[in-house]
Amino acid sequence: MARDVESTKKRLRDAARQEFAEHGLHGTTVERIAARAKANKERLYSYFGDKNALFTSILIEELEKVAEAVPVRVERTEDFGELAGRTFDYLRTHPEVQRLLMWEALADTGEVADELNRRVHYRSKVEALEAAQRDGLLDDTISANHLQFLLLALANWWFAAPQIARMLTEGSIDEDEWAGRRRAVVEAANRIVCGKSPSGSTRSDREDR
Incomplete structure (x- = not known):
């Protein structure tokens, strides 16, 4: 039974x-x-x-799976880019995660499922980035909470707006295209934390002037 x-x-x-x-x-x-x-x-x-409780339960479960599969660890500067890459990989194989989050945003009832625990979860990610900034592994021009949001945006938007991605990249979406998208995510993330200004100088270079 x-x-x-x-x-x-x-x-x-x-x-x-x-x-x-x-x-x-x-x-x-x-x-x-x-x-x-x-x-x-x-x-x-x-x-x-009821249906609402089931939706909340499933969304929380899926987010817990993401957290377990893609923990935030930054021991080298390039780990930030790879973190974005692993997030991209997970979302590619689990597209329902992004869709559930989009539907939650569209419902916008003013209440977020399990918000207190999710805030704690996101705070732990931000604290990991703050520690990496203090250790000099990541540039601190962008605050850690904004940095975490940008990382998610880099990885997520390919799946949040696949029609735009398809129109921009044209051609067939084969393994080479997927690999190119991942490289773009990783490279963009790494460039964000290198602290380079439009002139190409780093933040530390500017401070020494």
């Missing part, structure tokens, strides 16, 4: 993840989730409460 319950829960969560990623919170119905999971919709209410 316990195995059947866990199996049904998994089917419902998997179906809901797909439905929410495709249609968002408001565009998804309990009936469609249940049909996709081949389960009774009453099971959804029994196991997860």
Whole structure:
């Protein structure tokens, strides 16, 4: 019996993840989730409460997976670029993460799922970058919280607006194109933390003048 319950829960969560990623919170119905999971919709209410609670639960779960797969570690300056690259890699293989976040933003109810814990999570990332700035590994012209947001933007936007990426890059999206996109993300991230001005001088060069 316990195995059947866990199996049904998994089917419902998997179906809901797909439905929410495709249609968002408001565009998804309990009936469609249940049909996709081949389960009774009453099971959804029994196991997860309601559609909103299930969306929140799935979003939190997906963000926890990202945090585990792409921890913020900066021991060398170039690690920042590679961090952006690994974020890009994860989103490429898990496009539902970006879609869920976009749907959350579009819903914009004024409430963010699990906001307190997510703030703590993001704060830990910022603190890791602050430590790297203090150690001189990263330029500190840009504050660490803005730096973290820029890193996410560099990696995420390819998946948030794939139609724009397709129009800009033209051609087929083959492995060479994916590799080029990743190189661009890594290079742009590394250039951001090198502290170069438009003239090409570094921040430390300017301070010595």
